[in-house]
């Protein structure tokens with residue numbers, strides 16, 4: 187599947203996509219993310235959903251310190267970088283075509299002592315899942331990955347494969363179309379799902395999903 191440009195019609199949003207780099211500040215770190223919309227489309231720009239989930243982590247929404255985390259559809263890697271800065275061990279994944287760009291952003295933004303804590307790896311939803319052991323991850327993160335209807339079954343299958351009883355899934359998204367609601371319905375069929383945060387300025391929701399009843403201590 188090609189990395190197709192994303193259909194987002196708001197003029198302001200489109201202008202942001204064409205900026206060649208964007209700067210963020212999380213946990214006393216300045217993070218400079220390279221973008222390349224023209225060459226790599228959706229995977230090479232930072233989406234609001236990633237920024238909102240990073241902010242939620244910074245606010246203490248969930249403590250990832252010392253935990254094992256996998257990020258799906260990482261794009262430029264901002265969320266995975268922030269999770270690593272927070273003290274998690276992070277497997278940052280995307281499709282093969284996005285990996286070189288992702289890796290360069292991750293390397294450029296992590297201090298040498300934290301580089302070993304972040305691993306960039308291919309994970310195309312639904313494919314070669316045996317490369318990832320169920321139960322290896324305490325948290326699964328995904329920002330703006332609910333948008334392609336043809337990937338919904340594979341994405342859900344990937345979440346089911348990776349998730350053990352203790353795994354917490356955090357998905358941030360803008361609900362743009364009815365099909366996005368359909369994915370949430372599919373998710374609710376397999377997991378216990380709760381909205382834990384909504385950012386009205388960007389219209390981004392954060393959903394927490396778990397196999398079993400939510401644990402109060404996470």
Ligand SMILES: C[S@@+](CC[C@H](N)C(=O)[O-])C[C@H]1O[C@@H](n2cnc3c(N)ncnc32)[C@H](O)[C@@H]1O
Pocket residue numbers: 189192228229230231232233234235236258259260261262263264280281284309310311328329330331333334337
């Ligand atoms: C809208 S972008 C979000 C990128 C990043 N998470 C962010 O919020 O800035 C969607 C991401 O999902 C990835 N993606 C799309 N289909 C995928 C698939 N079948 N398997 C794995 N990743 C996929 C794209 O390559 C892209 O990086």
